[in-house]
Amino acid sequence: MSHERNRWLAAFAVTVYAFLFAPIVILIIFSFNDARRVFVWRGFTTEWYGRLFANDDLLDAVLVTFQVAAVAVVVSTVIGAALGLGLARLRGRGRAPAEMLLLLPIVTPEIVMGLSLLLFFLQLFDSTGSFGQLSIAHVTFCISYVAITVRARAAGMDPQLEEAARDLGDTALGALRHVTLPLIMPAVVAGALLAFALSFDDYVVTVFNSGIGTTTLPLYIYSAIKFGVSPEINAISTIIVAVVSLALLIAWRLGAFRGAARTPVAEPEAA
Amino acid sequence: MTSTAIDSPGAAGLRERAGDRLRNALLVLPGIGWLLLFFVVPLAFIVVISLGRRDELHRIVLDPLTLENYAQVFNPIFLPTIVQSLYLATATTVVSLAIGFPIAYWISRYGGHRKTLLLVLVMLPFWTSWLIRTYSWMIVLRDNGVVNQALQAVGLTQEPLILLYTDFSVILGMVYGFLPFTILPLFVSIDRLDPNLIAAARDLYADGRQAFLHVTLPLVRPGLIAAALLTFIPAMGDFVTPDILGGGQVTTIAKVIQERFLDGRDWPYGSALGFVLTILTLLGTLVALRTLRREVVGE
Amino acid sequence: MTGDSRTPGRETPFDLALGKRLTEAQWTRREFMARVAAFGLTAALTQLLVACGQAGASPSAAPATATPAPAGTIAAVATPTAAPTPIPDPEPELNVYNWLDYIGDGVIESFEEKYPVKVNYELFDDIYAAYEKLGDDGNGYDVSFPIGVDVPSFREAGTLLKLDQSLIPNLANLGPEWSNPGYDPGNQYSVPYVWWTTGIGYDTTRLEEVPTSSNVLWDPRYRNHISLMDDYQETMGLTLIQKGFSANTTDPAELDQAIARLTEGKPIVRTWTNDTISAMTGGDIWVGMIWGSDLYQISLENENIAYFIPQEGGVRGSDTMAIYSGAEHPIAAHLFINHMLDAQVSAANTNFIGYMGPNLAAQEFIDEAILNDPAVNPDKAILDKLEELLDLPNDVDKLYLDRWQAYRAG
Numbered sequence: 003m004s005h006e007r008n009r010w011l012a013a014f015a016v017t018v019y020a021f022l023f024a025p026i027v028i029l030i031i032f033s034f035n036d037a038r039r040v041f042v043w044r045g046f047t048t049e050w051y052g053r054l055f056a057n058d059d060l061l062d063a064v065l066v067t068f069q070v071a072a073v074a075v076v077v078s079t080v081i082g083a084a085l086g087l088g089l090a091r092l093r094g095r096g097r098a099p100a101e102m103l104l105l106l107p108i109v110t111p112e113i114v115m116g117l118s119l120l121l122f123f124l125q126l127f128d129s130t131g132s133f134g135q136l137s138i139a140h141v142t143f144c145i146s147y148v149a150i151t152v153r154a155r156a157a158g159m160d161p162q163l164e165e166a167a168r169d170l171g172d173t174a175l176g177a178l179r180h181v182t183l184p185l186i187m188p189a190v191v192a193g194a195l196l197a198f199a200l201s202f203d204d205y206v207v208t209v210f211n212s213g214i215g216t217t218t219l220p221l222y223i224y225s226a227i228k229f230g231v232s233p234e235i236n237a238i239s240t241i242i243v244a245v246v247s248l249a250l251l252i253a254w255r256l257g258a259f260r261g262a263a264r265t266p267v268a269e270p271e272a273a
Numbered sequence: 274m275t276s277t278a279i280d281s282p283g284a285a286g287l288r289e290r291a292g293d294r295l296r297n298a299l300l301v302l303p304g305i306g307w308l309l310l311f312f313v314v315p316l317a318f319i320v321v322i323s324l325g326r327r328d329e330l331h332r333i334v335l336d337p338l339t340l341e342n343y344a345q346v347f348n349p350i351f352l353p354t355i356v357q358s359l360y361l362a363t364a365t366t367v368v369s370l371a372i373g374f375p376i377a378y379w380i381s382r383y384g385g386h387r388k389t390l391l392l393v394l395v396m397l398p399f400w401t402s403w404l405i406r407t408y409s410w411m412i413v414l415r416d417n418g419v420v421n422q423a424l425q426a427v428g429l430t431q432e433p434l435i436l437l438y439t440d441f442s443v444i445l446g447m448v449y450g451f452l453p454f455t456i457l458p459l460f461v462s463i464d465r466l467d468p469n470l471i472a473a474a475r476d477l478y479a480d481g482r483q484a485f486l487h488v489t490l491p492l493v494r495p496g497l498i499a500a501a502l503l504t505f506i507p508a509m510g511d512f513v514t515p516d517i518l519g520g521g522q523v524t525t526i527a528k529v530i531q532e533r534f535l536d537g538r539d540w541p542y543g544s545a546l547g548f549v550l551t552i553l554t555l556l557g558t559l560v561a562l563r564t565l566r567r568e569v570v571g572e
Numbered sequence: 573m574t575g576d577s578r579t580p581g582r583e584t585p586f587d588l589a590l591g592k593r594l595t596e597a598q599w600t601r602r603e604f605m606a607r608v609a610a611f612g613l614t615a616a617l618t619q620l621l622v623a624c625g626q627a628g629a630s631p632s633a634a635p636a637t638a639t640p641a642p643a644g645t646i647a648a649v650a651t652p653t654a655a656p657t658p659i660p661d662p663e664p665e666l667n668v669y670n671w672l673d674y675i676g677d678g679v680i681e682s683f684e685e686k687y688p689v690k691v692n693y694e695l696f697d698d699i700y701a702a703y704e705k706l707g708d709d710g711n712g713y714d715v716s717f718p719i720g721v722d723v724p725s726f727r728e729a730g731t732l733l734k735l736d737q738s739l740i741p742n743l744a745n746l747g748p749e750w751s752n753p754g755y756d757p758g759n760q761y762s763v764p765y766v767w768w769t770t771g772i773g774y775d776t777t778r779l780e781e782v783p784t785s786s787n788v789l790w791d792p793r794y795r796n797h798i799s800l801m802d803d804y805q806e807t808m809g810l811t812l813i814q815k816g817f818s819a820n821t822t823d824p825a826e827l828d829q830a831i832a833r834l835t836e837g838k839p840i841v842r843t844w845t846n847d848t849i850s851a852m853t854g855g856d857i858w859v860g861m862i863w864g865s866d867l868y869q870i871s872l873e874n875e876n877i878a879y880f881i882p883q884e885g886g887v888r889g890s891d892t893m894a895i896y897s898g899a900e901h902p903i904a905a906h907l908f909i910n911h912m913l914d915a916q917v918s919a920a921n922t923n924f925i926g927y928m929g930p931n932l933a934a935q936e937f938i939d940e941a942i943l944n945d946p947a948v949n950p951d952k953a954i955l956d957k958l959e960e961l962l963d964l965p966n967d968v969d970k971l972y973l974d975r976w977q978a979y980r981a982g
Contacts (some may be wrong), residue, residue: 015379018372019394020281022452025409026398028419032412037873042853059693085304088297102299102555108506109554110316112529114547117540117704120316126316130711142311147454147503154459154499158492174292186326189466191389192457198501199453201400205513208449209701214667214712217694223404225695226670232287246400253392331967332708347975359979407849429974435796437856438843482787483629521802522852524980533698535803538972539966 031237053239054241057234062215064238065221067202070133070218074140074201079194082148083142086193087149087178089149089188090156107146112206115143131213137213140201147200148193155189156182167206283284316548323544331538342545351529358525361515362508364446369504370497372448373455374463381464392460396453407446407517414442414518438520446518447508454503462496496563506535506554526550586902624662659739662904667692669702669716683911689904706731709853710896714905719961720755720890723762732761733895739906742913747932753890755960756757762892763909766865766927769888769950769958770806772860773848773867778858786814786882788859791831795840798970799851799860803962806887807834810861813885813959820962824971829973843979852877864947868926871947878949881954888958890930 036045054060089100107115123129159182167177205220212218223235247270323342325335348418380391398406412571413419414436421433436442466489474488475481490497512528515521672695680691694871696702699719706716708731718726726732737743743751743759750764751973773781780793789798789810800807809819811830821827845851848862849870893912895905911917918929919937926942926947935943965974 011375011379012383012479013373016474018376022395022398025415025449026401026532028409028412029401029405032351032409042873070569076458081307088300088304091293091297094294095507096301098304102559102570103305103313104501105555105558106316106551107308107312108509109558110551111510111527111530111547113534114316114319114544114551115312117544118319119311120314120704122311122320124707130412130707132704134550138311142307145307149304150499150503151458151461154495157460158495174296178296185465188389189461192392192461195393196454197455202400202402205403208300209696209698209704214692214694219402221402222672222695223402225697227452235402235405239405242400246397248284250390250393250397254387255465260718327966330725332729348974350974350981354977354981409855411850415854415856437854516802516845520799520845521980522843524977528978529977529981532804532977533973535698535704537969538700538703 029236030240030243032231033233033240035173035233035236036185038232048107051238051241054234054237059217060219060234060238063217063219064135064242066216067218067220070137070140070203070216071198074138074144075194075197078135078141078197079148080143082145082193082197083152083186083190085145085187086152087152087156087182090153090159104146104149107143109152110199113234115139116210119207129213131211132217133213133216135213136208136218138214138232139207140204143204143207144197144200148190151193151196152186152189155186159185160230287308288522310324316551319544320548322541323548325541327539327541332538336422342542343549345542346545351526352524354524357523358509358527361447361523361525363503364444365451365508366505368444368448369451369455370459370500371451373459373500376498377456377459377463380460381466381559386463393456394563397457399453403450404517405560406449407514410442410446410449410518411437414445437518438522440523443519443523445516446514447511450511450514451504451508454507456505457569458499462493462499466492493566502558502562506558509554520562577624578602603776633827638773659907660903661852662687662689662902662907664688664904665690665692665714666715666901666904666908667694667695667701667977669694669706669713671696671699674717676917676922676924679912679920682917683908684933685817686911687904689901689906689907706896709898711898711904712847712900713896714901715895717891718772718894720753720767720892721763721960723756723894724891725963726894727756730897732901733897733899733905734760735763735895735909736906739903740910740913742807742910742915745915745918745931745933746911747930750930756892762894763913764930765873765891765912766921766925766929767824767888767890767926769864769881769886769947770801770810770861771864771867771879771886771953773852773862773870773877773879773947774859775852775876776878780846780889782878783859784883786810786884786886789848789861790837790840790858792840794858796842797858798815798837798840799845799848799857800834800863801848802846804972805964806861807844808972808976809887809959809961810882813887814882819887819959820964822965822968825976827971831979834979838982845889861949864950865925865927868942868945868948870924871945881950881958887961888955888957889960891927 032043033050034046034048035043036049037043037048067250085104089097089104091101117138119135119142123131123135126185127135129135163181163185164177167181168174172180203220204218205224208218208221211222212221219238226232299481303446321335322333323337324340325333326339326341328334380388380395384391393394411418415421416433416435416437418437420436421430423435423443424430470482470488470492478484478487509525510527512531514527515525516528530543530546533539533546590643607733614951633646656759666689668691670693675693680693683689693715693982696705702716703718703722705711706713710716710730710731715738718732737759746759746764750759750760753764756762772783772786772788776782778794779788787793789800791798800810805819808827808830811833812821812826814817815826815829815833816828817823817826827858831909843851844855847862848857849866851857851862852862853874862879864881867877869930870877871879874939893909895909897901912921912929915931915933916937918931921927922934922942923937923939926948928938928942946954
C-alpha cells in the first residue's frame with residue numbers, strides 16, 4: 003500500500019471527522035453564550051447549566067428519550083438482526099413478499115406511519131399515547147434499518163463457512179451461533195447504532211404517539227422553535243456528548259474495542 | 274435433497290439441509306409478525322381513511338366510501354415537487370456515498386483495533402439533538418456566520434456569500450444528517466473484504482483502479498446498495514431540513530403531504546397522497562434493486 | 573351529519589370511539605355537575621350568611637383569587653372572589669397542553685401553591701399537530717389553547733366542554749370587547765387568552781426608508797433578505813389584503829391574483845418561515861412577516877428591529893383557553909382558567925411572553941414597555957381595521973392549498 007494514498011486518505015478522513023464535529027463544537031461553545039437566543043455570541047456564562055438542572059421538564063424529556071431509545075434499540079436489533087439473517091438465507095416464495103414488507107417502513111412517509119399508529123392504538127387499545135405505544139412505534143421504524151444492514155453482510159458472507167460447520171456435525175442453530183453470528187456481529191452493532199440514532203432524534207412519529215408524561219427531547223426542543231431555542235438545550239447536549247465521550251474513553255482504555263470488528267476469514271470457533 | 278457443487282459465495286446451488294428451512298423461518302417470523310401487526314395493520318387504517326372525506330367540522334366521514342381523493346392525487350402541481358424531492362435525494366445520496374465510501378474504507382483498512390471506536394465516533398454527533406445541530410449549521414453558514422466572517426477576515430470576500438437558505442445548505446444539511454446511514458452499511462460490507470483477495474487482484478490487474486473496479490466494487494455491492502437505499506429513501510422523506518436550512522426554497526413532496534394533513538386538516542386526502550407515494554416509492558425501489566442485483570450471483 | 577350515523581353496520585370505527593369517549597365524558601360531567609350543584613348550594617347559603625354577617629375573613633382552604641387583591645381590580649360584583657366561598661375540591665392533577673414559554677414565569681407555581689393540584693404541563697410547537705393530538709375530546713389533556721377562530725368547529729363537534737362560569741368569576745376581568753367575541757358569544761366554551769397581530773418586522777439599519785406598505789416585501793433592493801411566513805393563510809392573506817380583497821375570500825379569481833403577485837416576488841424571497849425571530853436575529857433577513865409579539869421578543873435583544881402593520885391592513889388573531897370534553901379533571905381545569913384570568917397573573921403572562929391579553933383589569937400590572945409598544949398593543953383604530961383568519965370550508969381550503977403548493981413548488 004503506497005504511503006501517498008495512505009496520507010491522502012487519512013487527510014480526507016480527518017476532514018470528514020472535522021465536518022461531523024463542527025456543529026458539535028459550535029453547540030458546545032454556544033452553551034456558554036450569555037444570550038437567550040442561541041444565535042449571537044455575547045459573552046461567557048455558565049448560567050444555562052445551572053438552569054438546566056432546575057429544569058425538570060427538560061431533564062425528564064432527556065430521561066424518557068433514553069429509555070425509549072434503549073427499548074427500541076434492544077428489541078429492534080434482536081428482531082431486526084434475526085430478520086435480516088433469515089432473509090439472507092431464505093429461499094422460496096416467501097422471500098419476495100418478505101423483502102417488500104421489509105422495505106415498507108422505509109418508503110412510507112413518517113407522517114403516515116405516525117398517524118397510522120395513532121389510529122391503530124386509538125381504535126384497538128383506546129390509547130392516545132404512552133410509553134409502551136411510543137416504544138412499539140420506535141421499534142417498528144427501526145427494524146427495517148437493522149434488518150437491511152445485517153442482511154447485506156449476511157448475504158455477502160461465504161456460506162461455505164456454515165457448510166463447514168454443518169459438515170463437522172453442528173446443528174442448524176449451532177452453526178448459526180458459532181459461525182454466522184460472530185461474523186455478522188459488526189453489522190448487528192452497526193444496525194444498533196443506526197437504530198439508536200433514529201430513535202433518539204425521532205420527531206414526527208413521536209409527536210403522535212407520545213402520551214402525557216412521555217415527552218421526549220426532540221418534542222421538547224421543537225416546541226422551543228417558536229420562541230427560540232434556549233441555550234439550556236445546548237447545555238444538555240454538551241453534557242450528553244461529554245458523558246458518552248467519557249464512557250467511550252473508559253471502554254477503550256479497558257480494551258472493549260479490541261478485535262470487535264474483524265477482518266473476514268475468521269475461523270469458526272470450535273463448539 | 275441433492276447436493277450440488279459449490280463454486281462461489283452465495284451460490285444458489287447450496288443445498289438446503291434439514292432444519293435450515295425451519296431455522297430460517299423461525300428467524301424471520303418475529304420480524305415479519307411485528308411488521309405485519311404494527312405496520313401493515315395501521316397502514317390499512319390509513320387506506321380506509323383515504324377512502325373517506327372530511328366534513329365541515331374536520332371530522333372524518335367514511336360513509337359512503339369514495340375514491341375522490343385518489344382522483345385528485347395526480348394533480349399536476351405535485352410534479353415539480355416530486356422532481357425537486359428526487360433531485361435533493363439523489364444529490365444527497367451521491368455526495369454521501371462519495372464521502373462515505375472513502376471513510377468506511379479508511380476505517381476498515383487502517384483502523385486496526387480502533388475500528389469500532391472510530392465507527393462509534395462517527396455516530397457520536399448523533400447523540401445530540403438534530404435541531405441543535407441544524408441550528409449550529411445556521412450559525413456557521415449565515416450571512417454573518419463563522420464561514421463568512423472567516424472569509425472576510427482573510428480578505429477573500431468583501432460581501433457575505435449567500436450560503437444559508439440555498440440548495441447548498443440543504444444538501445449539506447442532508448448529507449450531514451444521513452452520513453451515518455451511508456457509512457455504516459458501507460463499512461459493514463467493506464470490512465468483510467479479504468485483504469488477500471485485494472492483494473491477488475492487484476497482482477492480476479496492472480493498476481489499483483482496475484483492481485478496484487473489477488474486484489472490490491462487485492464485492493461491496495450489497496453494502497453499496499444497502500447504503501444507497503438507507504440514504505436515498507429517507508432523504509426523499511426529509512422535509513424538515515429543506516424547510517429549516519433551505520428556508521423552504523425547495524418544497525418536497527413529504528412537506529406537501531404534511532401540510533395537507535395538518536394545516537389543511539384533511540386526513541383523507543393526506544392519507545391518499547401518502548399511500549400513493551409509498552406504493553410508488555416501493556415499486557421504484559424494487560425495480561432499482563432488481564436491476565442492480567441482477568449481476569450479483571446468488572442474491 | 574352522515575358521519576354520525578348510528579345505524580348498526582354503518583357505524584364507523586370513529587363513531588364508536590367518539591361515542592365511547594363522549595359517554596365517558598358525560599359521566600364525568602354528570603359527576604362534576606353533581607359536585608358543583610352540591611357546592612353551589614352551599615356557596616349560595618354561605619354567601620347569604622356572609623352578607624348578613626360579616627365579610628369573609630379567613631381564607632378557606634382554597635382561596636379563589638390572587639394573593640393581595642389589588643385596589644383597582646375590577647371585581648365587578650366581586651362577591652364570588654372576595655368571600656371565602658367553599659369551592660368544589662379540585663382533582664389532584666391537571667393536564668395542560670400549551671406552546672412552550674407561553675405562560676408567565678411562576679404562574680403555574682402560584683397555581684400549585686394555591687390549590688392542591690399538580691399540573692402536568694406539556695408542550696407542542698405546531699397547533700395543527702396539537703389539534704390532532706387532542707383529537708375529539710382532549711385525549712387525556714384537560715386544558716389547551718386553541719386558536720379563537722377554530723373554536724366554533726370544535727364546539728360543534730363536541731370537543732370542548734361547556735364552561736361552568738360560576739367557577740370562573742374572573743371572567744369579569746375581561747373588558748367589554750372580549751366578553752362576547754364573535755367566535756364564541758358569551759365565552760361559553762372558551763376564554764380568550766392572548767391576542768396578536770401579524771405585521772412586518774424590519775432592520776432599521778438595513779432599510780433605506782421607513783416602510784409603510786406590505787409592498788416592501790417585494791422590493792428588489794432587499795433581494796435575498798426577505799422572508800414570508802410558511803403559512804398559507806397568513807401569507808396569502810397578506811397578499812389578498814394588499815390587493816384590496818378579504819383575507820378569507822372564497823373567490824378563485826381573487827386568489828389567482830394573489831398568487832400571481834406572490835409569484836412575482838418569489839425570486840427575491842430568501843425564506844418562508846414562521847420562525848422569523850431566528851431568521852432576523854441571524855442577520856440574514858432584513859425584512860419579513862412576523863407576529864407582533866415575536867418581534868417584541870427580538871427587540872429586547874436588538875433595538876434596531878422595528879415593526880409595522882401595513883397600511884393596506886393586516887391580520888389579527890387570538891388564542892383561547894378551553895377545557896376539553898374528555899377532561900378528567902374539570903374542576904381543576906376551571907380553577908386554572910380562573911387563575912389565568914386573574915389580573916396579576918394575566919399581566920405576568922403578558923409581561924413574560926410579550927403578547928397582550930384580553931384582560932382589562934390586568935392592564936395596570938403590565939409593563940409600560942409592552943403597553944406602549946405599537947407592535948404588541950396597537951391603537952384600537954388600527955386594530956379595528958384588521959381581519960381575523962377564519963377556518964375555511966373544505967372546498968375553499970383546497971382552492972388555497974392547491975395554489976399555495978403550486979406557487980411554492982414552481
